[in-house]
Amino acid sequence: MSVEVKRSDFLSATAPRWCPGCGCYGVLKGLTQTFADCGIPREKQVVISGIGCSARLPYYLDTYAMHTLHWRAPAVATGVKLTRPDLSVWIITGDGDALAIGGNHTLHFMRRNMDLKMLLLNNQIYGLTKGQLSPTSPTGMKTKTSPYGSADNPVHPIGLALSMGASFVARVGDKDPAMLDAVLGAAQAHRGAAFVEVLMNCITFHDGAFEAVRDKTSRAEKSLELVHGQPLCFGANGEFGLRERDGELQRVRIAESGRDRNDLLIHDAHAQDPAMALRISQLGFPDGPLALGVFRQIEAPVYGAA
Amino acid sequence: MKDTVKQNVVNETPQLDEVTIKFAGDSGDGIQLAGYQLARSAAMQGSYVKTRPDFPAEIRAPVGTLAGVSGLQVRTGKNRLYTAGEQLDVLVVLNPAALKVNRDELVENGILIANSDTFKGANLKKAGYENNPLEDGSLAGYRVFATRITTLTRGALKGLPLSRKEADRCKNFFALGLICWLFHRPLEPVQQWIEQKFAKASDLQQANLRALESGWNYGETSQSFATTYNMGLQKPTSDDAEPLTGNAATVLGLRHAAKSAGLRLFMGGYPITPATEILQQLKACTDEDVVVFQAEDEMAAVGAAIGASFAGALGVTATSGPGLALKGEFINLAVMTELPLIVINVQRGGPSTGLPTKTEQGDLLQALYGRNGESPLVVLAPQSPRDCYDIVREAAHIAIKYMTPVIVLSDLTLDSGTESWSLPEAQASAAERTLFAAEPDGFQPYARDPQTLARPWAIPGTPGLEHILGGLEKTDGAGTVSYDPANHEKMVHLRAEKIAGVAREIAPLQLLGDANGDTLIIGWGSTYGPIMEALQILEQRNISVAALCLRCLNPLPGDLSELLPAFQHILVLENNLGQLCRLLRAEYLVDARTVGKVTGLAFKASEIVDAVTASAGVPA
Numbered sequence: 001m002s003v004e005v006k007r008s009d010f011l012s013a014t015a016p017r018w019c020p021g022c023g024c025y026g027v028l029k030g031l032t033q034t035f036a037d038c039g040i041p042r043e044k045q046v047v048i049s050g051i052g053c054s055a056r057l058p059y060y061l062d063t064y065a066m067h068t069l070h071w072r073a074p075a076v077a078t079g080v081k082l083t084r085p086d087l088s089v090w091i092i093t094g095d096g097d098a099l100a101i102g103g104n105h106t107l108h109f110m111r112r113n114m115d116l117k118m119l120l121l122n123n124q125i126y127g128l129t130k131g132q133l134s135p136t137s138p139t140g141m142k143t144k145t146s147p148y149g150s151a152d153n154p155v156h157p158i159g160l161a162l163s164m165g166a167s168f169v170a171r172v173g174d175k176d177p178a179m180l181d182a183v184l185g186a187a188q189a190h191r192g193a194a195f196v197e198v199l200m201n202c203i204t205f206h207d208g209a210f211e212a213v214r215d216k217t218s219r220a221e222k223s224l225e226l227v228h229g230q231p232l233c234f235g236a237n238g239e240f241g242l243r244e245r246d247g248e249l250q251r252v253r254i255a256e257s258g259r260d261r262n263d264l265l266i267h268d269a270h271a272q273d274p275a276m277a278l279r280i281s282q283l284g285f286p287d288g289p290l291a292l293g294v295f296r297q298i299e300a301p302v303y304g305a306a
Numbered sequence: 307m308k309d310t311v312k313q314n315v316v317n318e319t320p321q322l323d324e325v326t327i328k329f330a331g332d333s334g335d336g337i338q339l340a341g342y343q344l345a346r347s348a349a350m351q352g353s354y355v356k357t358r359p360d361f362p363a364e365i366r367a368p369v370g371t372l373a374g375v376s377g378l379q380v381r382t383g384k385n386r387l388y389t390a391g392e393q394l395d396v397l398v399v400l401n402p403a404a405l406k407v408n409r410d411e412l413v414e415n416g417i418l419i420a421n422s423d424t425f426k427g428a429n430l431k432k433a434g435y436e437n438n439p440l441e442d443g444s445l446a447g448y449r450v451f452a453t454r455i456t457t458l459t460r461g462a463l464k465g466l467p468l469s470r471k472e473a474d475r476c477k478n479f480f481a482l483g484l485i486c487w488l489f490h491r492p493l494e495p496v497q498q499w500i501e502q503k504f505a506k507a508s509d510l511q512q513a514n515l516r517a518l519e520s521g522w523n524y525g526e527t528s529q530s531f532a533t534t535y536n537m538g539l540q541k542p543t544s545d546d547a548e549p550l551t552g553n554a555a556t557v558l559g560l561r562h563a564a565k566s567a568g569l570r571l572f573m574g575g576y577p578i579t580p581a582t583e584i585l586q587q588l589k590a591c592t593d594e595d596v597v598v599f600q601a602e603d604e605m606a607a608v609g610a611a612i613g614a615s616f617a618g619a620l621g622v623t624a625t626s627g628p629g630l631a632l633k634g635e636f637i638n639l640a641v642m643t644e645l646p647l648i649v650i651n652v653q654r655g656g657p658s659t660g661l662p663t664k665t666e667q668g669d670l671l672q673a674l675y676g677r678n679g680e681s682p683l684v685v686l687a688p689q690s691p692r693d694c695y696d697i698v699r700e701a702a703h704i705a706i707k708y709m710t711p712v713i714v715l716s717d718l719t720l721d722s723g724t725e726s727w728s729l730p731e732a733q734a735s736a737a738e739r740t741l742f743a744a745e746p747d748g749f750q751p752y753a754r755d756p757q758t759l760a761r762p763w764a765i766p767g768t769p770g771l772e773h774i775l776g777g778l779e780k781t782d783g784a785g786t787v788s789y790d791p792a793n794h795e796k797m798v799h800l801r802a803e804k805i806a807g808v809a810r811e812i813a814p815l816q817l818l819g820d821a822n823g824d825t826l827i828i829g830w831g832s833t834y835g836p837i838m839e840a841l842q843i844l845e846q847r848n849i850s851v852a853a854l855c856l857r858c859l860n861p862l863p864g865d866l867s868e869l870l871p872a873f874q875h876i877l878v879l880e881n882n883l884g885q886l887c888r889l890l891r892a893e894y895l896v897d898a899r900t901v902g903k904v905t906g907l908a909f910k911a912s913e914i915v916d917a918v919t920a921s922a923g924v925p926a
């Protein structure tokens with residue numbers, strides 16, 4: 001059933017209380033835009049969150065919602081969906097919520113493939129407790145609990161999702177409304193577990209973490225937009241590309257190499273084997289490019305579906 | 307049971323009012339099954355039945371060892387039974403280890419049937435016997451029937467295409483056939499079960515039927531037994547008087563509770579001894595409106611149940627002590643969001659992993675207080691396997707009416723023990739009850755019902771009632787997040803008052819035994835059985851004692867405060883070190899004393915009698 005709804009219909013009367021400039025504002029806008037675009041009436045949208053800055057998001061929505069426990073949101077969402085398969089159920093979480101205390105639930109969310117949507121707002125820091133080391137904090141990062149630099153290896157959320165067989169896996173930046181809308185819309189339409197990592201700026205405790213891909217001028221060179229069926233190329237004029245040689249991913253300058261675009265890898269989001277998507281997900285700073293968009297979108301049996 | 311003369315022909319058939327029989331052997335010997343089938347056969351004859359299992363925590367401890375002994379005690383009789391009995395009239399052992407573990411329970415002159423094929427060599431050694439007890443005269447106080455059960459079973463199955471291992475697995479049915487003959491129990495219910503169970507394996511079906519009948523025929527023709535016992539054929543109380551475990555009764559109660567309320571039943575579970583059976587049985591259930599989710603852990607199991615309740619189902623989770631600890635934070639979320647939730651805790655020995663296959667009542671204070679903050683909820687405790695059915699129905703009624711989590715404190719004694727009773731029919735809701743809020747005008751998620759103080763149940767999908775629940779404190783009425791000091795104090799009190807108000811749902815207390823004495827025994831949950839039996843003994847001895855068995859531990863019954871001061875001596879019986887006793891002393895300022903037992907075993911009636919007679923003011 002599709003109804004005429006406006007983005008503002010999904011906003012509650014409560015004014016958001018994130019820090020001015022927080023990436024959460026963009027996500028709130030993108031999510032409500034997706035809700036309006038898909039035409040599901042607001043009484044049938046259910047948003048479940050855990051604990052953290054990200055988890056406050058449902059308070060600013062005028063849908064059914066529950067602000068639950070530190071990363072137990074997928075459990076509650078599961079009960080809602082199995083009881084009422086007709087409802088659209090979203091999970092809002094953060095890096096500490098989903099990957100530290102709730103790692104186990106995340107793993108099972110990915111492999112179970114229930115028809116739930118998960119939005120992981122990754123800012124690489126614990127914001128609500130004022131700046132401690134997160135499981136996605138890069139090695140060497142100084143925080144209040146790593147004053148001499150973190151010695152830990154960070155978790156790669158996309159790699160985790162792909163290796164656990166998630167059927168929809170995507171990454172977007174918080175400052176790119178067009179891609180955010182496109183990816184969230186695709187997640188909403190996906191039948192099965194949809195996982196979306198949002199690279200979020202924490203303006204207070206970890207400002208500038210993703211500046212290279214947030215900034216419009218550097219974005220073209222530092223990021224690669226994944227489009228199913230299209231070559232993997234990037235740069236202001238699409239002058240760079242990725243190809244595979246001897247089992248290695250190679251970054252090439254198309255013009256200089258003298259090769260045509262047929263030499264480049266073509267993105268296949270529908271591949272059953274997640275291996276190539278996994279390799280692309282490992283690319284990143286400082287050599288770049290960081291891949292954004294939909295890594296994987298496959299049809300798979302949905303848990304609990306008739 | 308007394309007869310002394312051993313003769314070669316059956317010439318006597320005394321009538322018995324009751325008998326307690328235990329099957330024991332290796333944990334792979336099919337002991338539980340044989341015992342259960344005896345219980346079924348007796349129940350079909352109209353006998354009252356109580357059983358108590360006794361099994362190791364290991365799936366297969368080394369064969370023949372004391373650690374691997376499994377047993378099932380079956381007490382049957384023509385009058386209502388409250389426990390599975392203290393002493394054994396008959397002990398059937400399939401190996402020496404089973405004898406070693408259980409012989410002290412056998413009454414003097416009791417019947418011992420031993421599989422003599424196993425009483426040799428390594429098996430004797432593994433059980434710690436220097437000499438064969440069947441031959442060295444050490445069992446002189448019993449009527450010993452050394453029977454070559456393995457050999458006889460193999461002989462009976464000759465000609466069937468079975469491996470020796472498969473043939474030997476049938477010896478439990480040989481032993482059962484012999485016992486059925488000895489106590490005039492019909493084979494038909496067992497035969498029907500075998501036919502159904504092995505419908506797709508005709509050789510095994512044949513083998514088990516033959517073993518069963520051979521056991522019976524052996525009794526009839528071997529001339530070893532001088533006497534058989536008539537249990538007094540009673541008319542079946544009902545065709546479906548099945549012996550059910552407490553866990554099975556719990557499952558039936560949950561299904562009927564949801565059906566009566568017109569709700570979908572949602573079980574979020576995670577395997578844990580001894581509650582796993584609840585998850586398994588519900589998973590096997592094909593009711594249309596039952597959804598069962600095996601979660602990744604205890605937290606996810608209860609979290610999913612809470613999500614289901616939010617969405618309008620009857621959310622249930624089942625666990626045991628350590629699992630309850632893990633679920634604590636989520637249960638608190640249900641307290642805060644005021645959603646219906648049933649948490650079944652089948653208690654076992656603690657702390658930590660403790661004694662997974664032994665009974666205890668050590669989780670009362672955990673259920674009441676094991677969460678952060680002021681976290682009131684309802685705690686109920688069933689008294690018998692049968693009462694597990696009633697108590698979950700009451701739990702559902704309270705959870706829905708008061709929008710609250712309810713913890714049901716069962717224990718291993720109840721949930722693995724069986725009791726026979728006629729199964730009730732599920733009643734669909736008589737009238738369409740309007741459980742869910744529907745009117746958007748003036749809707750407030752934390753508005754209160756003036757009588758129960760419950761908030762409305764507004765489920766997703768209902769237009770105009772969109773709202774957010776959560777763990778943060780809410781304003782009364784509007785349900786918005788609030789850090790206001792006065793509001794928090796008001797909400798803490800409101801949540802407490804709401805649960806205190808559940809006392810109006812509790813039936814008036816009934817004093818059991820003799821209310822004119824000055825001694826009162828108080829028990830809760832599974833201690834009911836041994837207390838009832840102790841009262842019978844005390845009455846026979848003209849000792850005046852009253853008893854109360856509490857089914858609702860929070861809130862405590864309103865009339866308790868009037869009853870307690872009438873007694874000079876109050877003894878609180880618990881399978882812990884005095885958790886309820888502490889509560890009663892704090893709540894009512896009475897000089898209650900603890901009689902605790904923490905051996906992993908239920909109270910015996912005789913222990914209660916001893917405790918009472920030892921207490922001051924009671925003439926022995």
